[in-house]
Amino acid sequence: MSFWKTLAAGAAAVSLTMGAGAALAADTTLKIAFLGSEDDEDFDGSLVFKNYVEATSNGALAVDIFPNGRFCSNADECSEALLDGRLDIYITTNGGLAGWYPPAQFLDLPYLFPNDRVAECVFDGPLTAKIREAVLEDVGAARLMAISNTGGWRNIATTSKQVKSPEDVEGLKLRTIGADIQIELVKALGGSPTPIAWPEVYTSLGTGVVEGTKNGITDIVNMKFQDHLKYISLDGHAYMGALWWMNEDVFQGLPDDQKRIVYDGFQELKMTARVLPKRKAVDAFQAFVDAGGTIYTPTAEQKAAFQAAAKPVWDWYEENFGREWIDAAQGAVSACEASLEAEFEAASQ
Structure with missing residues (x-):
């Protein structure tokens, strides 16, 4: 049994005796925590969730938001708090989910999604339900409510060399997160993967410890x-x-009408947190250019070459x-x- 499932099992036993009555109280407070700041789309989405849930429930539900690591200071601590019921709502990245459920690394398979519309369509469909069921079966205490976006897309950015093809990555020291699949991608492209903690990336780029990042x-x-x-x-x-x-026990402890309010609130949150990175990217790209940066979009042929070069990552996952x-x-x-092609055909007649 995994550490997370063991923790969840113990938490479930406690919640059966303590949590149900609290969840049914007239004034239930849901706690949201994440490590990002008030400038992140996660915070804006949480505000929309809070406004929707509190207004729609006529005050029967309240929401407290804890950004900046104020409730829990790192991903493991936040995960433990969610699974043992001290925290009601938490957000993970794709890599963060892989810490609970390693097969979830498929979400970071390179070039799996061609664009935002396809990715959003996928995450509004049966695949999300499949992930939800798998985590409930394997971990037991966490219910997936929605999938939004936390920063757009990972792209290759470098200090002194424009990357237009996989060959251009050869030998480059690229900063990665510690996730296996991200490390395997840099290897497949011929680069040298260098996991570095987020607070140390700025200095590492400036001193040449790494020559780029993703x-x-x-x-x-x-x-x-x-x-x-x-x-x-x-x-x-x-x-x-x-x-x-x-938290699964907190959700199941709510009356049906409040479950629906909370679920719908997450859909409002999701839409907000998907849109904001796109809007913020407009100003961010301009800021990058204003700082002397160059932005390049690979051609269709070059994109196909990246996809071909990344095939060993898919083989690694399958193995x-x-x-x-x-x-x-x-x-x-x-x-x-x-579905999107049919939508376009119908709209363009």
């Missing part, structure tokens, strides 16, 4: 990485999903976790592409 444009500009990064290639190798979780999630994800992408 981040969304809003994160780059928020951290002033444009002081050192001078080139971005919009290869879009990973959609930066944000998964919103609610470790099989094809179940690959097939489910590719099927969902194909279905959404067909």
Whole structure:
């Protein structure tokens, strides 16, 4: 039994004796915590959730928001708080979910999603329900409520060399997060993956410890990485999903009408947190250019070359976790592409 499932099992026993009565109280307060700041789309989405839930429930539900690590100071601490019932709502990245449920690394398979519309369609469909059920089965205490976005797309940004093809990555020291699948991607492209903690990236770029990074444009500009990064290639190798979780016992302890209010509130949150990174990216790209940066969009042929070069990452995933999630994800992408194409055909007649 995994650490997370063991923790969840113990928490469930406690909540059966203590949590149900509190959840049914007339004035239930839901606590949301995350590590980002008030400038993040996560905070804006949480504000929309709070406004919707409190107004629609006529005060029967209240929402408290704890940004900046004020409730829990790191991802493991926040995860533990969610699973043992001290925290009601928490957000993870794709990589963060993989810490609970390792097969979830499929969400970061390179070039899985072609664009925002397809990714959003997929995350509004059956694949999200499949993830929800798998985590409830394996972890037991966390219910997936919605998937939004936390920064746009991961792109390759460098200090002194424009990347237009996989060959241009050869030998480059690229900062990655510690996730296996991100490290495997840099290896597949011929680069040297260098995991570095987020607070140390700025200095590492300035001193040459790394020659580039793989981040969304809003994160780059928020951290002033444009002081050192001078080139971005919009290869879009990973959609930066944000998964919103609610403690399962807290959710199930709500009366049905409040469950619906909370669920609908998450859909309002999701729409807000998906749109804001797109709007913020407009100003962020301009700030990057104003700092002397160059932005490049790979051609269709170059994008195909990146996809071909990244195939070993897919092979690595299949060797470790099989094809179940690959097939489910590719099927969902194909279905959404067909649906969006039919929508366009109907609208353009």
